[in-house]
Amino acid sequence: MSTTTARGVAKSPAAEGTPPVPRRRGVRGRTLNFWLFTGPFLTGLVIFVYVPIGWSAYLSFFDARYTVTPSEFIGFDNYTYMLTNDKFVESLVTFTVFAALVVPVTWALSLGLALLVNRIRFMQAFFRSVFFLPTAVSFVAASLIWKMSVFSGVRFGLANTVLGWFGVENIAWLADPNPPWYWLVIVTVRLWLQSGFYMILFLAALQNIPPELYEAAAIDGAKPGWQTFRYVTLPQLRATSTAVILLLLVAAYQAFDEFFNLLAKTTWGRPPLVELYYTALGENQDYGAGSAGAMILTLLICVVTLLQGRLMGFGRGEETK
């Protein structure tokens, strides 16, 4: 009963279309409330996101070894040091190779799994759970399984055991960069951990495709299978595909855990964040150079995100919601 009355009052012309504003409170009351709600978050955001970035920008122009309150201004020396530093440049190459491998492979596998699970009728929930389960596992735990068991370079590693049944010699998966088998290890870890996550996104999108489209395509003579997939399913998944590729790329850019753990003590296969870790927190504790590196990476990712958003029309993909 009271609800009906409430609705009636709320629909008075003055309240129409305006946000629910408590009576007897003016602009000042609203401003106060706004800060009450957002204040704690914004304070934290300034202290723990904006201040560090600002401080880091400051440090990047100083000789800041073993100290975070340096006094010697050195201009762009840290930047030129990082950009001419073979290791840092190499880490950017490592990232590029990594992204070129992991992004398309994960995209294809998660889409493939989604297509399979979507078509399956029997035990669908079971299979979906199996593919999704690794999402809960950490990169550290997965790296451990891969390094100590699946791709252990010794005789009793799983891969070497299986290859041994076919008479193949033991392979040092991680300990030898020639040939670079370590990429297989690195890429499969991430594949196992992340495919389920993206499969869920693709599944949701697949279930949103109106069935009439498939009926219409069948009437128009499209053969089930590749033709239907190519001309109906794939275009309908465009927004999700774009989002997935962007997410994969940003995630690859931040790759740290598996490289750090799988390739500890090696000099190859260091992506940018691992390189920065050793620069800033390794023997030298060079916060100046580390900060300059962080600034360069931040700038790069901003440019890439913006470019990608522009090129792929991201943001227009409202259907994914």
Next chain:
Amino acid sequence: MRTRRTTTGSTGLYLATGIAAFLFLVPFYLIVRNALSTDAEITGENWKFFPTDIQWGNFTELFDDPTVPFGQSLWNSAVVGVLHTLGTLLVCSLAGYGLARIPYRHANKIFYAVLVTLMVPTAVTFVPSFVLVSSLGWVSTLRGLVIPGLFSGFTCFLFRQYFLGFPRELEEAARVDGLGYWGAYWRIVVPNSLNFFAAIATITFISGWNAFLWPLVIGQDQQAWTVQVALSSYMTNQTVNFHLIFMATAVSILPLVFVFLFLQRWLVQGVAQTGIKG
């Protein structure tokens, strides 16, 4: 003709799905097998599919091992995980609501200031964050592990988007009952959004439990290690005890398997929510 096609088609379908599922389960099998074997069996000449004698004693041995404070690290992870989740939900949901619903002159500018932080992944700024946190004297402390991670622009953004779609009628009813923004939020909005909160909580907890880079940077002191840092230390130890390492892995994954089994509905929902990230 049509039925034959579907039968062969579905045989292939189930075969492909079955093989993929088998491959996805192999790592889990390896954890269980190794965690319950002796080192002699793991490293033996011939592959043993299952341990001859299941070694439940590996579990207690793990917690008695003096080289790595595994029990302590497990406790740290639990505390960090819970505080991280509760704190993030509280701070980010309030901000999301404020941005979505309370009219304020500069609200748009402030929202853009939040959005900008989405372009810079927090992992990339770990050096500056460490600089700040270390000058606050928070290295190897609980505060240092939890507080810097609470202010997620992305979570705030998700809450804002969610509250924009929250039915206004409910809040209007609350307003007629004389509640201000604060009262309406706690009595009407939150109780009617528990599904969304649960979904975000599940995702936040998992990512907190699995986080590695920040706990590694902050946990300089063994007593402040989280379970991920402890696991990582096993890989660089001089002596390798396979059965202990895999028992540790199994124990570290177990809480998440429970989360997964009992909260899967919210987890899937959470993934679908976070997947819209832009």
